[in-house]
Amino acid sequence: MEKITINKSSLQGKYVVITGATSGIGLAAAKELATRGANLGIVARNQAKANQVAAQIKASTGGSTTVDIFLADMASQKSIRQVAAEILKKCSRIDILINNAGALFETRQLTVDGLEMTWAVNHLAPFLLTTLLLDRMKESAHARVITTSSHGHKMAKKGINFDDLSAERLYSFPHKLIGGSTFRYAETKLANIMFTAELANRLEGTGVTAYCFDPGLVSTNFNQNNGLLARMTMAVMKMFSRTPEKGAETLVWLVDSDEITCHNGHYYTDMQMTIPSIPAQNMNAAKRLWAISAEQVRI
Template sequence: MNQNADRSMTDRIVLITGATGGIGRATALGLAERGAHVAITGRDRARTDDARREIERVGGGEVDVFVADLSSQAEVRRLADDVLERLPRLDVLINNVGGYWNTRHVTVDGLEHTFALNHLAPFLLTNLLRDRLTQSAPSRIVTVSSNAQALGRIDFDDLQGERSYSGSRAYNQSKLANVLFTYELARRLEGTSVTVNALHPGVVNTGFGADDPAPIQRLFVPLARPFMKSPARGAATSILLASSPELAETTGRFFANGNQARSSPRSYNQADAARLWKVSAELVGLEQSE
């Protein structure tokens, strides 16, 4: 542990999804170094425990571990129950988990995998933890999106890519959904002292998309790796939004590379945001609220 590090997050409880590697792990390390009590999720027990050991070495405190596959709604609900039981407070939720699949895969719930993991999982988890976040206010919700949102379009007639599937189209749609969800949730949480923001981390050198890459990824990524950000640099905006005192009241905003930015014109369509909320609530079996 670096004794001279900024300890501004001391006693703050932060939950980070998908924190066994890449940006999520780097985010957990950065916040632990700042004194946060970190809780992490991962699909694999061994990898999650490995991440826990490294984070504890850096932060000097105990790390809570939750093992769950967030593409499954039952596991998202179990995770939320475990978090509510084990964490007395929740100061920051970082929806970091996400992925890219070039070919269409279906989850145990019968949903297209990209949409289920990248959008529906944070939508459901955030709503299940919403009361705890409100009770813990001032608190923050941070969702890792991507500049791919600028290429996204919500295809309400084929959200699951059943009629026509493209890995990049599905990914872009899910990242736009992250931003629409962020803006709609910020509107719904107005006056609660819970802030909600989304971000683009930059192009980061991780194993992202390696399970089922597109042909262009196979060609482009090895050539581009020397120019990509490290995971630590990619995590910087997530850490900023989770910890910066200057952003304590900033909500309903999109950030890129550490700065506030304009997201795509489609992301500001409030009718689409409300419609996406309604459809998402139906897909995950949530009662409609406000």
């Protein structure tokens, strides 16, 4: 991470809930936020990895940082509801919620709720978790919801196909031969931006603000579970990738900066407000997405 002049106690006493913090930019961000005085609630799927990360962070701060571990499967709405209840029981305040967990599935898979997996993990999981934690966040002054999106959202040039939310078409012939799974991922990253914009509108006057960002092409373990071709592709991409620390810079800045308080609902790249794709600016579609998402998670 580039050296920036900061107040190392700037987040003292703040409580940050973060998903996807056991590797990649989530881990890099968690470590940096801890050095600035934040206490952390890590939402993870793997207990052993979460324990290891918590130990690393505590050691790096001399034991001064609280690191709580919450276990959840982000593909399961039941699991998300359970972890939200645990977080609310444990945490009397939540100042920052970082929706960072994400995945890409090369083949079409369904969750236990009968929903397409990439959509469920990348969009519906942060939608549901955010909704369940919002009332607690409203009790904290200037709370923020930050969601990891991607430059890849621009691949969804026609916006979200609301007639194929189960992605049967994208994963079927001939679309699967021309990267249907990648286009599905792009739809979910577009959904992150639209969710942020609509959430910001709904939060006006509450003291809670929402932002999303593009971390850039980052060298992580992402997309390693989709076979040899996917691993080979990612290996080539890593040669042109930034470090997780560099990718986490904008995320950390969105947590800690006072510069963004008047820019609720926007999308950022390299610590600058960025104009997303034209479909991402369609607020009618964002409202439709919200309504459909609420139905899919039954709230």
